[in-house]
Amino acid sequence: EVQLVESGGGLVQPGGSLRLSCAASTFTFSSYWMSWVRQAPGKGLEWVANINQDGSAIYYVDSVKGRFTISRDNAKSSLYLQMHGLRAEDTAVYYCARDSSGDRSAWYYFDYWGQGTLVTVSS
Amino acid sequence: DIQMTQSPSSVSASVGDRVTITCRASQGIKWLIWYQQKPGKAPNLLIYGASSLQSGGPSRFSGSGSGTDFGTDFTLTISSLQPEDFATYYCQQADRLPLTFGGGTRVEIK
Numbered sequence A: 001e002v003q004l005v006e007s008g009g010g011l012v013q014p015g016g017s018l019r020l021s022c023a024a025s026t027f028t029f030s031s032y033w034m035s036w037v038r039q040a041p042g043k044g045l046e047w048v049a050n051i052n053q054d055g056s057a058i059y060y061v062d063s064v065k066g067r068f069t070i071s072r073d074n075a076k077s078s079l080y081l082q083m084h085g086l087r088a089e090d091t092a093v094y095y096c097a098r099d100s101s102g103d104r105s106a107w108y109y110f111d112y113w114g115q116g117t118l119v120t121v122s123s
Numbered sequence B: 001d002i003q004m005t006q007s008p009s010s011v012s013a014s015v016g017d018r019v020t021i022t023c024r025a026s027q028g029i030k031w032l033i034w035y036q037q038k039p040g041k042a043p044n045l046l047i048y049g050a051s052s053l054q055s056g057g058p059s060r061f062s063g064s065g066s067g068t069d070f071g072t073d074f075t076l077t078i079s080s081l082q083p084e085d086f087a088t089y090y091c092q093q094a095d096r097l098p099l100t101f102g103g104g105t106r107v108e109i110k
Helices: none
Strands: A003-007 A010-012 A018-025 A034-039 A045-051 A058-060 A068-073 A078-083 A092-099 A110-113 A117-121 B004-007 B010-013 B019-029 B032-037 B044-048 B061-064 B071-078 B088-093 B105-109
Touching: A003 A092, A018 A034, A018 A092, A018 A117, A034 A078, A034 A110, A045 A068, A045 A078, A045 A092, A058 A068, A110 B044, B004 B088, B010 B019, B019 B032, B019 B088, B019 B105, B032 B061, B044 B061, B071 B088
Parallel strands: A010 A117, B010 B105
Antiparallel strands: A003 A018, A018 A078, A034 A045, A034 A092, A045 A058, A068 A078, A092 A110, A092 A117, B004 B019, B019 B071, B032 B044, B032 B088, B061 B071, B088 B105
């Protein structure tokens, strides 16, 4: 069974930084586009960023551009989200999610999700 | 950005009821996705391409919408609500970035 396990969440002050990790297992990680999707407490889902198989194509939602950086290490089957300049509105559960396509092109929807890691931005 | 609007935001229904949820896109799309999310859990893929049931998904779930053409109005139908179906349902457009989701529809027990 495909497994995605996020870690790195926690409480951080406004303006602070945090790095999230997602460890993937039981599938060929290097074959898939990957995304981060977040969900503020009691709210809906918001796509944050995605990255292609070799990291040469990366996209972000406008609200995090210039503050967040998505990256991956295929040798470690891991996905990362480096977050700087955190704001209260970044408070959310952050999920890593696998794109349903195992091909060069993304299909832009997600067949497997991790359990999420909570990021709380507060003083 | 493509805006996704779901209605209703919540619905109360009984086991065995037929439930229909609507999702409207602000511009024509082809790839409409439905997820189910239970409290404290990650979303689970239900329907892709507006009407294709994800492998392992119960056949009481069905989706309709644009078919092969671009469209703006899509529906998710649960033909006979089961106890395990009480959850929140989200639509998502998969046509273009940024990917966007509807606000969710909570299906509650009447």
